[in-house]
Amino acid sequence: MKKYKQRKDLKNKPKAPTLIDVARVAGVSPITVxxxxxxxxxxxxKAREKxxxxxxxxxxxxxxxAxxxxxxxxxxxxxxxxxVAxxxxxxxVRAINETLAEYGYQALLGLSGYNRDQEQDLLEAILCRRPDGIILTGLDHTDISLRxxxxxxxxxxxxWDLGDDPVDALVGFSHYDVGKEMAAYLLGRGYQRFAAVTADDSRAAKRLEGFTDHLAEAGIKHVPTNxxxxxxxxSRGRSAFGTLLDQGVKCDAVYCSSDTLAHGVITEALSRGLRVPEDVAVIGFGDLDFAEASLPSISSVKINGADIGRVAAQALVAKMTADDNDPPPQTLVDVGFSIMQRDSA
Amino acid sequence: MKKYKQRKDLKNKPKAPTLIDVARVAGVSPITVxxxxxxxxxxxxKAREKxxxxxxxxxxxxxxxAxxxxxxxxxxxxxxxxxVAxxxxxxxVRAINETLAEYGYQALLGLSGYNRDQEQDLLEAILCRRPDGIILTGLDHTDISLRxxxxxxxxxxxxWDLGDDPVDALVGFSHYDVGKEMAAYLLGRGYQRFAAVTADDSRAAKRLEGFTDHLAEAGIKHVPTNxxxxxxxxSRGRSAFGTLLDQGVKCDAVYCSSDTLAHGVITEALSRGLRVPEDVAVIGFGDLDFAEASLPSISSVKINGADIGRVAAQALVAKMTADDNDPPPQTLVDVGFSIMQRDSA
DNA sequence: TGGCCTTTTGTAATCGGTCTCAAAGTGGTA
DNA sequence: TACCACTTTGAGACCGATTACAAAAGGCCA
Known part of the structure; x- marks a missing residue:
């Protein structure tokens, strides 16, 4: 029987057993193992058992x-x-991890901090690891990243977005439409003077744009925004609304770019003796766990984040496992959203 | 000049350029590249420029x-x-990612779902990737994992824990002590009848044990727990406290294993017309963002999660980069905790 | 110009697997 | 027994980089 070369213990470092070690023990060739x-x-x-x-x-x-x-x-x-905060x-992230694991893939996590340049650096580091697939958040990347x-x-x-020019597959929803529908919802409930508290990321900006565009169509041009x-x-939501009030902003409804901010806004309102929604209505985004159970419960926009993750991961797996014979379909999934009417607006 | 072998385009698949491609273009050998x-x-x-x-x-x-x-x-x-929820x-996770990135490392994320068996499977998959280091949450692993x-x-x-028998390095704090100090804090504020709402993970269990042990020492043997x-x-915190109240539990202070639960408990109390803290005090754990800004603000235990991440990542880097000449110190860091007195208890 | 040391460059082997292709083993049929 | 098809096994090359070691080039002085 041929002896397969034994690895020399370089620098005395005990190493994990290799395929060759197993082959030697089993008395077969490495390729059989x-x-x-x-x-x-x-x-x-018989070989399998050995x-x-x-x-x-x-x-x-x-x-x-290897x-x-x-x-x-x-x-x-x-x-x-x-x-992930x-x-x-x-x-x-959870849904993606879970779905990928089912198919034998592992996720390499990168946090871009809502920053395109940071995303670009991350992407460079990650491409060096030759991943089989990539899942990105949003459509907003630097030119270098795109290239x-x-x-x-x-x-x-x-x-988490929808647009004309995805790099490849796309699973998300239209932030602009979300903004428009939030405006329509609030207008429909009779509110007339609006303020906004929003985060400065690009998707929140798109929602705000949809929101103000729709209000503008209804003749409302001015929306004080923080x-x-x-x-x-x-805490930032709370202080942001406090600042608006301190500036003398009058409004009967506050648009927030997330439930977290909405929660803060509501708390600030209540702490100032304002009733929600009688004195000021508040609407959030995301339908986070606490939205339904808060006092008052928070009107919000429900996005199924787990759905996005699952569908995205599945679409990616389909692409990764496709061969030249049956190319995967061009994926573009609109997971939609729904406005959850609650007590706060 | 020697021609370095050109990779054949196996299956027509266009591949990323390799070191050899670069060498050919630069007119030097691969090793020089x-x-x-x-x-x-x-x-x-000159070579560098080429x-x-x-x-x-x-x-x-x-x-x-490669x-x-x-x-x-x-x-x-x-x-x-x-x-990560x-x-x-x-x-x-954020702090770890950030710190590792500084040293050129990338994180491979695994979510164990508070489950030792799931952690074991994850660990097996991950060890096959031959990571240079491993960061785990908690000390509670299966025998196979430990081996x-x-x-x-x-x-x-x-x-995120402290104990006698870490596998290697350890960065965390004593959950048992946290429980004891929470009990001491509440006793010190004059509360006498306690209830508990806690999650069923192992670290929360240790805190609860510390809490009830300390109360028992003070003569309080019975703590209704959900x-x-x-x-x-x-929402689970809210309904859990609702269930306790419905069962006729009387208490003047509620221990919660997290701020999230505490927040739910407070909301349920308020919705039933109970005043917090006058009728029932509530204390949470984690000092999450909303604890300070809620109405009422939530007394809690502050843990510096970012610190844990940073210190853990640094300790790991120290170990990964250590050579035989200067072995890294045996790391065991107690990051401690502090009770944040607020309005809810 | 020659000799010696230092810097720079290159060849060959290696890491731990998988792929290709050929050889060996198996069984059925004539 | 001989032949053929099919299953099972193995030898050797390869993936894309790095390490060890050797050769070539450059610098300095006599």
Whole structure:
């Protein structure tokens, strides 16, 4: 029997057992071990058993770095989100992780902090790891990022937005439409003087634009707005509304770019003796867990973040596993949204 | 000049440029390219420039999979947390990501869902990627996980807990002590009849144990407790307290295993016409953003999640970059905690 | 110009797997 | 027994980088 070369213990460093170690213990060739583990049908019952025993005896765990190099597929998916501090993304991250795991992929997490340049740096670092797929948040990337993405030939899914010119697949909804519908909703409930508290990220900006555009069509041109820095926080919402009130802004409804901000706005209103919604109505976005159970409950826009994650991950898997014979469909999914009427507006 | 072998376009698949492509364009050998990029000092000015130009021309991005195989270091760090839905972990995840990025490491995210078996599966998948380091949440792992961790010889940092028998490094605080101090705090404020709303994860259980132990020492043996499923949510806290009240539980202070639950408990109390803290006091844990700004503001236990993340990541980097000459110190960091007195208790 | 040391460049082997293709083993049929 | 088809196994090249070591180039002095 041929002896497979034993790895020399470089620098005395004890290393994890390799396929060759397993092969030696099992008394077969390395390639047989590889096949026994990855394509059991190609190997005889007897060989499979020998390999199985050797694997257990050595405590062998395959080295996916080496395997990935050979197969040119890392089974790694890059996942870039602005933040996980916002529960709405947390849910998407969870769903993506879960769905990818089902198909044997692992997520490489990157946090862009709502910043295109940071996203670009992240993307560069991540492309060096040769992921099999990439999931991005939003459509707003630097030119360099776009060029790299296109050049990389890697399947990509953009999420949490909808637009004309996705890099590849797209799973999301129209923020502009959300804004318009929020305006229509508030107008429909009879409110007439509006203020806005919004975070300064690009998607929130699109919603605000839809909101003010729709109001403008209804003849309302002026919407006092306080833009706060991301990430949106309860305390920032509270102080932002306080500032507006201190500036003498009069309004009967406040548009907020997230429930977190809405919650803060409501708290500030209540602390000043304003009744919600009688004196001032408040509407948020995201339909976070607390929106329904707060006092008063918060009117909001429900987005199914888990859905986005699941659909995005599935679309990506479809692309990653597609071969030339059956190319995957061009994916563009509008997951929609729905306005949740509650007590606050 | 020697011609470096051109990679054949296997299956017509256009592939990313490799080091060899760059070498050919630059008119030098592959190893010179490698050195120009990684150890610029070892290469002449002229060669460096040629390589630089060739890199730009080809749009070359190094393949860290191949590099990792050769150097036996992936520059990948496995990060396993129960969930990112809980903002308290989100902050740690952010800090870890940020700190690791500074040192050129990338985080591989795994969500264990507060479940040891799920953590074990995740760990197996992740060890196959040969991370340079591992950051875990908590000390509670399956036997198989522990065996694998020890066998792997990979630097490990456990976080968010403190205990006698860490696998390697440990950065956290004592949950038992937190529970005791919460009890002491409430007793000190004159409360006498207690109830508890707690999530069913192992660290929350330790806090509750500390809480009830301390009360027992003070002669209070009975603490009606409602244990809710993870993840803790506002709505679950609200309904959990509602259930306790419906069962006729009388109490003047409610212990909650998180601010999220506390917030729900307070809301339920207010909705039933109970005044907080006059009729019932509530204390939470985590000092989340909204605790300070809520109405009433929520007494809580402040943990610096970002600190934990930063310190843990730094400790891990120290271990990963240590050589045999100067081994890193055995790390065991107690980041402590502090009780934040607010209006709710 | 020659000799020696230092800097720079290059060749070959290696990391731990998988792929290709050929060889060996198996079984059925003539 | 000989032949053929099919299953199972293995040898060797390869993935894209890095490491070890050797060769070439450059600098300095006699």
């Amino acid at each position: 590889s096949r026994a583990l990855n394509q059991p049908d190609m190997v005889s019952e 390999v199985q025993k050797a694997v257990e005896k050595t405590g062998y765990l395959p080295n996916l770095v 395997g990935g190099l050979a197969t040119r597929s890392s089974h790694l998916v890059a996942l870039i989100v602005p933040t 916002n529960p709405i993304f947390a849910e998407t 790299r993405l296109h050049a990389s030939q890697i399947p990509i899914v953009e999420t 833009v706060i820095q991301t990430p949106a926080r309860f | 490698s050195r120009a990029l990684n150890q610029p000092d070892m290469v002449s000015e 390589v630089q130009k060739a890199v730009e021309k080809t749009g070359y991005l190094p393949n860290l999979v 590099g990792g195989l050769a150097t036996r270091s992936s520059h990948l760090v496995a990060l396993i947390v129960p969930t 809980n903002p308290i972990f989100a902050e740690t 694998r961790l020890h066998a792997s010889q990979i630097p490990i940092v456990e976080t 244990v809710i499923q993870t993840p803790a949510r506002f």
